[in-house]
Amino acid sequence: MTDKGLRSRRSCLATPGSNPRFLEKAKGLDADQVFLDLEDSVAPLAKPDARKNIVAALNEGGWGNKIRVVRVNDWTTEWTYADVIEVVGGAGANLDCIMLPKVQTAEQVVALDLLLTQLEKVHGYEPGRIGIEAQIENALGLTNVNAIATASPRVETIIFGPADFMASINMKSLVVGEQPPGYDVGDAYHYILMQILMAARAHDKQAIDGPYLQIKDVDGFRRVAGRSAALGFDGKWVLHPDQIAAANEVYSPRQEDYDHAENILDAYDHYTSAAGGARGAVMLGDEMIDEASRKMALVISAKGRAAGFTRTNIWQPPAD
Numbered sequence: 094m095t096d097k098g099l100r101s102r103r104s105c106l107a108t109p110g111s112n113p114r115f116l117e118k119a120k121g122l123d124a125d126q127v128f129l130d131l132e133d134s135v136a137p138l139a140k141p142d143a144r145k146n147i148v149a150a151l152n153e154g155g156w157g158n159k160i161r162v163v164r165v166n167d168w169t170t171e172w173t174y175a176d177v178i179e180v181v182g183g184a185g186a187n188l189d190c191i192m193l194p195k196v197q198t199a200e201q202v203v204a205l206d207l208l209l210t211q212l213e214k215v216h217g218y219e220p221g222r223i224g225i226e227a228q229i230e231n232a233l234g235l236t237n238v239n240a241i242a243t244a245s246p247r248v249e250t251i252i253f254g255p256a257d258f259m260a261s262i263n264m265k266s267l268v269v270g271e272q273p274p275g276y277d278v279g280d281a282y283h284y285i286l287m288q289i290l291m292a293a294r295a296h297d298k299q300a301i302d303g304p305y306l307q308i309k310d311v312d313g314f315r316r317v318a319g320r321s322a323a324l325g326f327d328g329k330w331v332l333h334p335d336q337i338a339a340a341n342e343v344y345s346p347r348q349e350d351y352d353h354a355e356n357i358l359d360a361y362d363h364y365t366s367a368a369g370g371a372r373g374a375v376m377l378g379d380e381m382i383d384e385a386s387r388k389m390a391l392v393i394s395a396k397g398r399a400a401g402f403t404r405t406n407i408w409q410p411p412a413d
Contacts, residue, residue, distance in 0.1 A: 100160055101125045101399035102250065102299055102328040104340035109134035110143030110163075116150040124337050125328065126160035128226075131176050132167070132194050140172055148183035160189050162226060167195035168204065177205070181212045181223065190224035190249060195257065197233045202244035209247065221247060226301075230254035231261035235288055242296040250327075251293045253286060255303040270305040270317050286321055299327040308333040318343045327396075341400070348405060351397035356408035357382050357390035363410045377408075 106124035108115050110131050119127045129147045131140055147163055165176035177191065193205055205225060213220050225247040229235055235258075242251055256269045264281070266273035272281050280286075286302070293300035302321040305314045314336050318329050322343045329344065331337050346354070360377045361384075363369040374383040 101396075101401075102160065102301060103344035103400065104337045105162075105301060105328055105330050106337065107134065107164075107304065107330055107332050110147040111135045111139040113146050113150070116146060120150075120155040120157070120159075122334055122337055123341065124159060124331060125341070126162060127156065128162035128164050128192055130164045131172070131180075132164050137172075140166070140176075144176060144179045144183075147180060151180075151184035151187040154187070156187075161187065162190040162192050163188060164192035164194060164228075167193065168201050169195070174208075177208055178212070181209065182216060185212065185216055185218050185223065188223060190226050192226040192228060192252070194228040194254065195230045195234070196227045196241055197231065198237055199240040199244035202227055202241055202248060206245040206247055223247065224249040226250040226252055228252040228254045229289060230257035232258075235285060238288055238292040239295065242292045242298055248296075248298055250299040250301050251289050252301040252330075253282075253289050253303045253321075255282070256306075258285065268307070270303070270307070271313075280320060282320075286324055286326070290324055290326060294325070300325070302326050302329040304330040304332050305336070306332065308336065311335055311339055315339050315343060325392075344396075345400045345402070346393045346397050348402065350393055351402045352404055352406040354390040354393035354397065355404055356406065357386055358394060359408050360410075361387045361390075369410065 102125050104124040105126040105128060106119055106122060108119045108127055108129050110116070110129050116129065129150065131143055131147070135143045151161060163180050165180070166172040181188065181191070191205065191209065193202065196202060202225060209223050210220060213222065225245060227241050227248055227250070229238055229241070229251060234241065238251065242248055259266060259269065264273050265275070290300045302318065305317050307313050318340060321329065327344060329340050331340050357377060360375070361382055364372045364375040374381060
């Protein structure tokens with residue numbers, strides 16, 4: 094995975110571009126990523142001013158190490174071109190990614206890639222520096238998710254958009270993120286989430302879960318987030334500051350798991366070396382570790398390092 098792909102996206106904070114106060118507040122919150130929205134959270138008449146607000150907020154700085162993303166409107170609207178032109182032209186040097194909603198085909202990603210390349214050349218930015226986040230929000234998009242993931246090397250994340258997706262398949266529910274009435278066994282979103290996750294992992298992208306709209310129910314957020322985190326998702330949208338800490342915790346490994354993963358890697362490196370006896374399968378305490386253990390440990394280690402973990406328990410090779 095690229096350095097971009099390794100950036101932590103445990104919590105992805107949605108911030109409406111039409112609200113300068115929210116834009117300023119977002120700078121001081123502990124989210125890994127902030128996306129400044131021009132789409133659903135902004136009324137049509139407010140979109141031109143929202144673009145200006147976003148450009149100003151990006152250029153003013155103060156975002157720390159947050160990943161800075163702007164969600165533009167989708168290609169079926171009349172606003173997409175102006176969104177990209179104005180935001181990238183005005184603040185491209187201070188922008189990490191463009192999020193494209195309601196992606197249905199690979200060609201829509203290619204179109205955005207071409208437009209970004211033109212803008213990077215015109216404004217003197219490094220070609221290919223601005224990433225793309227592709228949001229899957231309907232049945233056609235899910236059907237094409239593998240082609241979407243490989244449509245451009247700019248693609249960094251594949252995102253599940255549950256509200257529009259629920260509408261697109263006629264799901265009988267108005268509560269975004271919860272199980273629909275009557276679905277009392279399993280998880281109604283499991284197939285969707287796994288399709289997105291498989292496409293992301295097959296093509297070295299991050300997988301991000303969508304929002305939980307009951308913003309005052311933090312326990313409900315944790316419960317729903319725990320499902321996608323258990324599958325292997327990298328993070329989730331947050332709509333309220335109270336959801337940020339929960340997302341950062343749920344999508345991080347536990348400290349003891351991170352320490353154990355690092356110890357597996359150190360022990361395996363030692364025992365497979367000449368000094369350690371060039372062995373392929375050994376005991377680490379009461380646990381046998383081998384190459385498969387190393388691969389599993391690399392996942393936990395990468396998540397912990399991206400989240401800024403430091404080790405509290407360091408393995409040492411046994412004395413001769």
